[in-house]
Amino acid sequence: MQKGTYSLEDILSNLKIKTLNDMQEASVAANRQHSDVILLSATGSGKTLAFLLPVLERLDPANKKTQAMIVAPSRELALQIEKVFKLMGTGYKITATYGGHLRETEENNLVQPPAVIVGTPGRICDHIRRGNITTDTIETLVLDEFDKSLELGFQEEVSFIISSLPGVTKRILTSATEAVDIPDFVNLDNPQKLNFLPEDGTPQARLAYQQVLSPENDKVETLFRLICHLGNRSTIVFCNHREAVERTSTMLSEKGILNEFYHGAMEQRERDSALCKFRNGTVNVLVTTDLAARGLDIPNIRYIVHFHLPHTEDSWTHRNGRTARMEASGTAIVILAPDEKLMPYITETVDTIQLPEKAVLPEKPKWTTLFISAGKKDKVNKIDIVGFLTKKGMLKKEDVGLIEVKDFFSFVAIVKSKASNTLHIIKDERIKNKKVKIDVAK
Structure with a gap:
């Protein structure tokens, strides 16, 4: 793959990767042969590079207009895609657009059209309506985590985006789950499907499963004792509601556990601050909603704690996908109240943790x-x-x-x-x- 001033070797070197994995190689090959490709692959397997390389191969350095658009369901995922593309070091410009970011800043970035635009559905729609994006020159469309983007609430925006792109000749859809029907408005034409999901739908064996039995329906005390038991390792605690996230975070803080909380109603700077503190080790515990189940690229997360049981099997899969990424190992832990049972779709062996009687606070981060x-x-x-x-x-x-x-x-x-x-x-x-x-x- 040689075009302009970059080569695949340069890109991999810039990304500190030795070789493409099987899924990425299959994606590059399939995208050369087919106009529309559906890529199914587990979270953390390298899907971003698997679609960015085919996007890159279609960019024309002589074309100074926008040539590709990538739609992502969350701002964090959009920013992650932008980061990977920039690290590839190809010389092409990419701009991320998302809610919570100053629109004026984005408008300035769009004055000189970037080769690639990545963004969330609502903000992309906003820029299209304002005439900030030259839509007729866009030939490549990527829907990343399309199952999430096509969920109710995003349908209308994604439909509007697609209807606004008359020149699209290539579509790439990616997902970490098969559980979704693709609407007709996506206009797929005999797509090639690549399925790299594990055959039984479960993550790789390096992810261990454990449960903790809480003696009370209010599980905060059990969560506190569990975190003390786990020590100062990187841990994400998932709750089902924003209110529960803040309540749980506050109660852990009152018990001496340094933590940050994270959910969709926070201001962008607050979200950036919380994630940054978790990434850099200022805190080792992040209490969050399923917002953090997708798109967050935080290395070395050791434990996933399901404080609330996930509503769906998809949610279970995506939450657990934050750990045991690439070659690392991780553990998913479910806290069960007396009246709760493990979800029926959990077929793996689940070990029960016996917590020590005495809880000793973990060492504070440095x-x-x-x-x-x-x-x-x-x-x-x-x-x-x-x-x-x-x-x-x-x-x-x-x-x-x-x-x-x-x-x-x-x-x-x-x-x-x-x-x-x-x-x-x-x-x-x-x-x-x-x-x-x-x-x-x-």
Whole structure:
């Protein structure tokens, strides 16, 4: 695969991947031979690259208009796709559009049409209606996690998007489940279906299953004791409702468990902050709704705890797909109240955990997260932030952890024991001659 200034070897090198897996190779081959392809593959198997490579092969460097559109069901998934595409280092421009992001920023990014647009259905519709996207030049359409995008509530938007793209000659649909009928408005023409899902529909054996029996219907005390038992390992706790997420998070905090919560009603900056703290190790516990069951690329999640039983088998599969990704192992744990039973679709061996009588709080994380009121639009990057903290803040490089730079702000993990002194030293300093607000991230 050679086109313009990149090669497959360059792309894999940029992504720190040695070779494509079987599913990715099959996708590239099928997309060369068929106009429409449906790709079914387990969460965490590398579907993003499996459709980005075929998209890339169809891009014409001489065409300065938008040539491909990728529709994703969540902003996190859209951002993940944008990140992978940028890391591929092809020289083509990609722009992500999603709710909660300043529309004016996106409009500025669309003035010079990107080769690829990735976004959530509602925001893409908004830009199409405002005339911000040159729709007639788009020839490739990807519906990622199409089962989620086509659920009730997204149908109308996806239908409008497809009807607005008269020039589409190629469609790629991906999913981690087969449990959905594809509506006629998608206009698939004799699609080639690639099914790389496990034959029995269950994740790979490296995912272990356990249960904890709660003596009471209110399972918070059992959850607290379970987290103490698991120690300070990366853990996602799934609840079924936003209210339960906040209540559970608050009660864990009151018992001394540092955690963040995450759900769809939060402001974008709050969501970014919560995910960043979980990613960088400021907290090891994330309490969330099924919003976090898809699209979040957070490596090394060790435990998935089902505080509430999932409503559907799909939800069970996607929640568990956050752990045991690629070559890592993980454990899915169900907490059962006295009147609850395991779901009938769980056919795997489920071991019962006996929790110790005495709960000992896990060791506190060594990192804390700073918020910096400057980002990409202020021409601030990770190197600037490291330089600022080591020179002005007197930190060593090993005192600085994960850095995430957004459009208008940034997050950076630093060793917690040095945070107070660092904040005191840098309070009147400037980054790139710009006065910025720096504080512990809320």
